[in-house]
Amino acid sequence: MPVGTQGTVKGLTPSDLRAxxxxxxxxxxxxxxxxxxxxxxxxxxxxxxxxxxxxxxLTDSGGYQVLSLTGLVSVREEGVEFRSHLxxxxxxxxxxxxxxxxxxxxxDIAVTLDHAVLLPLDAAAQREAGERTLRWTERSLRxxxxxxxxxxxxQFLFAIVQxxxxxxxxxxxxxxxAHHPCDGFAIGGLSVGETKEETWDLTRAAAxxxxxxxxxxxxxxxxxxxxxxxxxxxIDLFDCVLPTxxxxxxxxxxxxxPVNIRNAAHTRSDRPLDxxxxxxxxxxxxxxxLRHLHLAGEILAHRMLTLHNVTxxxxxxxxxxxxxxxxxxxxxxxxxxxxxxxxxxxxxxxA
Amino acid sequence: MPVGTQGTVKGLTPSDLRAxxxxxxxxxxxxxxxxxxxxxxxxxxxxxxxxxxxxxxLTDSGGYQVLSLTGLVSVREEGVEFRSHLxxxxxxxxxxxxxxxxxxxxxDIAVTLDHAVLLPLDAAAQREAGERTLRWTERSLRxxxxxxxxxxxxQFLFAIVQxxxxxxxxxxxxxxxAHHPCDGFAIGGLSVGETKEETWDLTRAAAxxxxxxxxxxxxxxxxxxxxxxxxxxxIDLFDCVLPTxxxxxxxxxxxxxPVNIRNAAHTRSDRPLDxxxxxxxxxxxxxxxLRHLHLAGEILAHRMLTLHNVTxxxxxxxxxxxxxxxxxxxxxxxxxxxxxxxxxxxxxxxA
Numbered sequence: 001m002p003v004g005t006q007g008t009v010k011g012l013t014p015s016d017l018r019a020x021x022x023x024x025x026x027x028x029x030x031x032x033x034x035x036x037x038x039x040x041x042x043x044x045x046x047x048x049x050x051x052x053x054x055x056x057x058l059t060d061s062g063g064y065q066v067l068s069l070t071g072l073v074s075v076r077e078e079g080v081e082f083r084s085h086l087x088x089x090x091x092x093x094x095x096x097x098x099x100x101x102x103x104x105x106x107x108d109i110a111v112t113l114d115h116a117v118l119l120p121l122d123a124a125a126q127r128e129a130g131e132r133t134l135r136w137t138e139r140s141l142r143x144x145x146x147x148x149x150x151x152x153x154x155q156f157l158f159a160i161v162q163x164x165x166x167x168x169x170x171x172x173x174x175x176x177x178a179h180h181p182c183d184g185f186a187i188g189g190l191s192v193g194e195t196k197e198e199t200w201d202l203t204r205a206a207a208x209x210x211x212x213x214x215x216x217x218x219x220x221x222x223x224x225x226x227x228x229x230x231x232x233x234x235i236d237l238f239d240c241v242l243p244t245x246x247x248x249x250x251x252x253x254x255x256x257x258p259v260n261i262r263n264a265a266h267t268r269s270d271r272p273l274d275x276x277x278x279x280x281x282x283x284x285x286x287x288x289x290l291r292h293l294h295l296a297g298e299i300l301a302h303r304m305l306t307l308h309n310v311t312x313x314x315x316x317x318x319x320x321x322x323x324x325x326x327x328x329x330x331x332x333x334x335x336x337x338x339x340x341x342x343x344x345x346x347x348x349x350x351a
Numbered sequence: 352m353p354v355g356t357q358g359t360v361k362g363l364t365p366s367d368l369r370a371x372x373x374x375x376x377x378x379x380x381x382x383x384x385x386x387x388x389x390x391x392x393x394x395x396x397x398x399x400x401x402x403x404x405x406x407x408x409l410t411d412s413g414g415y416q417v418l419s420l421t422g423l424v425s426v427r428e429e430g431v432e433f434r435s436h437l438x439x440x441x442x443x444x445x446x447x448x449x450x451x452x453x454x455x456x457x458x459d460i461a462v463t464l465d466h467a468v469l470l471p472l473d474a475a476a477q478r479e480a481g482e483r484t485l486r487w488t489e490r491s492l493r494x495x496x497x498x499x500x501x502x503x504x505x506q507f508l509f510a511i512v513q514x515x516x517x518x519x520x521x522x523x524x525x526x527x528x529a530h531h532p533c534d535g536f537a538i539g540g541l542s543v544g545e546t547k548e549e550t551w552d553l554t555r556a557a558a559x560x561x562x563x564x565x566x567x568x569x570x571x572x573x574x575x576x577x578x579x580x581x582x583x584x585x586i587d588l589f590d591c592v593l594p595t596x597x598x599x600x601x602x603x604x605x606x607x608x609p610v611n612i613r614n615a616a617h618t619r620s621d622r623p624l625d626x627x628x629x630x631x632x633x634x635x636x637x638x639x640x641l642r643h644l645h646l647a648g649e650i651l652a653h654r655m656l657t658l659h660n661v662t663x664x665x666x667x668x669x670x671x672x673x674x675x676x677x678x679x680x681x682x683x684x685x686x687x688x689x690x691x692x693x694x695x696x697x698x699x700x701x702a
Contacts, residue, residue, distance in 0.1 A: 007643065011362075011650040013631060036618075036643040044621055044639055052635035267387075270395055280364060284403035288395055292358065292387040299362040299650045 001026040001058060001239040002310045006035070007051055010244040011303040012310065014053045020279065020307060021314030024056040024108075026239040029101050030065035034084050034091070038104035046106030046150035058239070059107035061098045061140070061160065064188065064220065067116040075115060077132070095139040103147035107155060111186050112140035114160040119193035126164030130173045133162040141180055156183040158217060165194050167205040174209035184215040187235070191221055200229055207234035224253060224316055224340065228333040231320050238317075243309035248302045250294045253312040257341030259287070261305065266291045279311040280304070352377040352409060352590040353661045357386070358402055361595040362654040363661065365404045371630065371658060372665030375407040375459075377590040380452050381416035385435050385442070389455035397457030397501035409590075410458035412449045412491070412511065415539065415571065418467040426466060428483070446490040454498035458506060462537050463491035465511035470544035477515030481524045484513040492531055507534040509568060516545050518556040525560035535566040538586070542572055551580055558585035575604060575667055575691065579684040582671050589668075594660035599653045601645045604663040608692030610638070612656065617642045630662040631655070 002009045002017065004027045009017060017025070027047060032038060044050050047057055063080070066072060070091075071083035079094030095113040102110035115132040117125065137159045144157050159182040163170035177185065187206050190199050199221075207216050217237035218230050227238055243253060250261040254274035259266070261273075269287035281290070281304035293301035316336075323332035353360045353368065355378045360368060368376065378398060383389060395401050398408055414431070417423060421442075422434035430445030446464040453461035466483040468476065488510045495508050510533040514521035528536060538557050541550050550572075558567050568588035569581050578589055594604060601612040605625035610617070612624075620638035632641070632655035644652035667687075674683035 006647045006649055007640070008649050008651045011654060013651070013655075014635065015631075035647060036639070040619060040639070043619065044637060050637070050640050050643075268391060268394065280366075284365065286395060286401070288387070288391070289358070289401050292401075296357045296386060298357055298359050299653060300359045300364070302650060303362060303654065304364075 001237060002313070003028075003239055003241045003244060004051065004057075005241070006031050007041075007047060009310070010248070010306050011299065012306060014051065016307055017053070017310070018055075020311040021318060022055065022310065023314075024058060024237075025053060026058050026060065027051075027105070027107065028062070028065060029059045029098060029105070030062035030069070030093075032059075032105060033062065033093075033101045034086055038101040042104040042106070042150050046104075048106060048151070056108040057105075058109040058158075058217070058237075059102045059105055059111065060186075060219065060239075061102070061111045061113040062093055063098075063114045063116045063160070066093055067118070077135075079113075080115075095136040096143040099140050099144040099147060103144070103149050103155065106149040106151050109156045109158055109184070110144060111158045112137045112144075112160050112182075114162050114188050116162070116189055117164060117192075119165045121164060123166065126166060126169060130163050130169055133160060134173065134176055137177060137180055137182075141182060158182060158184040158186045158215075160186045160188045160219075161206050161210070162189045163202070163206065164189065165198060165202065167201055170202050170205040171209045174206040178209070178211055178214075182214070184217065184237075185210050186217045186219050188219045190218065200233055203230060203233045203235065210234075224313070225337065225342075227313070227316060228320065228329075228336060231324075232329065232333065240313075243313050244306050247305035247309045250301070250305065251344075252305050253309050255312075256339060258344050260344040261287060261291045261294050261301070263291075263344055273305075273308050274312065277308060277311060277315070279308050281308040352588060353664070354379075354590055354592045354595060355402065355408075356592075357382050358392075358398060360661070361599065361657050362650065363657060365402065367658055368404070368661070369406075371662040372669060373406065373661065374665075375409060375588075376404060377409050377411065378402075378456070378458065379413070379416060380410045380449060380456070381413035381420070381444075383410075383456060384413065384444075384452045385437055389452040393455040393457070393501050397455075399457060399502070407459040408456075409460040409509075409568070409588075410453045410456055410462065411537075411570065411590075412453070412462045412464040413444055414449075414465045414467045414511070417444055418469070428486075430464075431466075446487040447494040450491050450495040450498060454495070454500050454506065457500040457502050460507045460509055460535070461495060462509045463488045463495075463511050463533075465513050465539050467513070467540055468515060468543075470516045472515060474517065477517060477520060481514050481520055484511060485524065485527055488528060488531055488533075492533060509533060509535040509537045509566075511537045511539045511570075512557050512561070513540045514553070514557065515540065516549060516553065518552055521553050521556040522560045525557040529560065529562055529565075533565070535568065535588075536561050537568045537570050539570045541569065551584055554581060554584045554586065561585075575664070576688065576693075578664070578667060579671065579680075579687060582675075583680065583684065591664075594664050595657050598656035598660045601652070601656065602695075603641075603656050604660050606663075607690060609695050611695040612638065612642045612645050612652070614642075614695055624656075624659050625663070628659060628662060628666070630659050632659040 069085045073081040098113040115129045117129045163173035215236040218235040252259045252273045255276045266287040272282040323329045417433045420436045424432040449464040466480040468480045512525045514524035566587040569586040603610045603624045606627045617638040623633040674680045
């Protein structure tokens with residue numbers, strides 16, 4: 001899911017997103033509740049209408065943004081008190097409030113509020129955050145069923161699985177979350193301080209304890225390699241700001257690895273960003289031109305790299321789906337890794 | 352002509368420009384010679400190829416940018432010495448050098464170098480700048496005929512008409528310029544300090560002394576009203592940064608006058624920018640959404656307002672062409688003015 005934090009995927013129109021292969025978007029409850037406000041969005045017919053996007057939208061619950069972006073004031077059983085990153089105003093988010101905001105937005109998939117924590121953290125606090133998340137999941141799901149979206153349709157509800165950095169706790173939390181009548185699961189609180197190996201151990205622990213017939217979404221990950229590793233752990237859905245954020249910093253994901261368009265090596269290059277890509281940026285423009293646009297501060301550079309990176313991620317996921325259908329994910333992931341350098345200028349893994 | 356200063360029209364792709372009704376673009380010799388450099392652009396096949404724009408491109412000569420953007424060091428008969436606005440490096444532009452840069456770029460229409468001045472200025476200095484411009488016109492045209500574009504085709508050459516703020520001098524300069532074997536004329540050095548009434552008197556003086564069979568381009572103008580007034584003076588071509596620059600400041604041109612999207616009046620507005628416009632921004636998005644995007648600093652706001660404004664200008668020019676064909680320009684201009692407010696919030700002229 002490309003990330004449309006503020007109700008837009010950084011410079012792209014709905015038709016760009018379709019052309020890039022996008023099937024579902026993510027947007028942020030936290031950001032939209034603060035600006036322009038979920039009541040305003042409801043009064044304008046909901047987020048789909050506002051953005052002119054008629055595909056599915058998943059909204060997160062805001063728990064992670066409150067933890068990572070704000071001056072967190074207090075976490076109580078009732079909810080979270082925090083200061084807005086925009087103007088410092090005191091704000092409150094509870095399970096009920098999060099679901100109300102998400103109903104106002106009219107997303108297709110709403111996510112329950114969790115008590116997010118950063119690692120490392122002592123075992124008792126991890127357990128406490130996990131238990132609270134379970135209680136908040138129940139409150140979120142119960143309240144969500146009383147709410148109406150602007151379009152009048154029922155939202156699908158995903159419950160967040162927490163459990164910190166302990167695989168056994170992750171497994172227990174997943175099993176107990178799965179008892180709830182929800183449509184899918186969001187695995188949260190990963191990539192928050194633990195090693196990559198731990199991330200996948202914990203993901204495997206949680207995903208393995210979830211029922212296979214309901215989709216699993218791994219929140220906030222990751223690199224192209226992360227997506228393939230996550231899929232191998234049983235993950236169906238991802239969201240990540242890397243393709244859009246890195247585009248603004250001049251970084252393009254390509255089938256040969258990341259390209260830093262600011263690199264002097266591209267000054268006279270008449271090659272496209274990625275010869276294996278069919279996006280508009282690769283069909284029309286050379287690296288030399290995109291480098292010039294980026295260095296000149298032209299927003300067409302951001303737009304084209306964003307379009308390309310979203311296309312790259314969607315193409316990767318489509319290829320992974322086909323590989324799964326062929327029963328061949330493992331060799332697809334190996335081939336991908338062999339030609340993919342982790343940094344611009346590095347030799348490929350196969351060299 | 353939408354302005355593509357640095358080899359791009361602010362956030363728009365070639366297909367956006369086509370959709371907006373663009374038939375010809377302007378790009379800036381001064382900016383491109385400094386960054387990325389005209390030699391680099393030639394080596395990549397010229398500006399059309401770089402930008403992936405297959406329609407006509409007019410390049411200006413750089414004279415006005417040297418005057419307005421740089422630390423001007425000296426104007427000698429040989430040429431102009433100035434300091435780059437990018438890094439302060441000492442640079443030199445002569446009639447010959449300007450034409451060489453424009454040949455490297457491979458524009459379809461190149462413009463001769465002029466000695467630009469700002470008003471007010473004493474009569475002797477205006478005369479001197481005009482006489483020098485005539486000598487530079489001759490040198491520019493002579494040298495241009497020795498040059499090859501990357502594509503191998505001949506450039507059309509427009510000669511600049513100067514003459515400062517004196518209508519008689521303007522007329523004389525236009526007549527003497529018209530003796531040169533050029534394909535069209537660029538009227539320069541207007542809207543540089545004189546009143547609007549003077550602008551049109553001077554434009555009329557120059558245009559009236561130019562042969563009707565060769566196109567006349569009024570450089571660097573203007574508002575929608577300016578375009579209609581210029582057309583009434585016999586002008587065929589315009590360039591202006593207003594549609595693109597104002598878009599980035601949140602200002603949209605509409606059939607009812609300018610709309611400042613930051614205005615609180617648009618907070619809950621479900622209206623498009625302009626109900627009479629068929630651009631993607633007006634087809635898809637409400638003012639409330641565009642206002643949210645602009646206030647949130649989202650580049651989609653800049654892109655959509657730019658697309659809209661370019662569409663508005665192209666639509667205006669297309670309507671003026673049809674009115675001329677009907678022999679009805681005067682009443683078209685009057686009707687336009689009656690519904691067009693000069694500032695957001697003002698009553699229309701007819702009220």
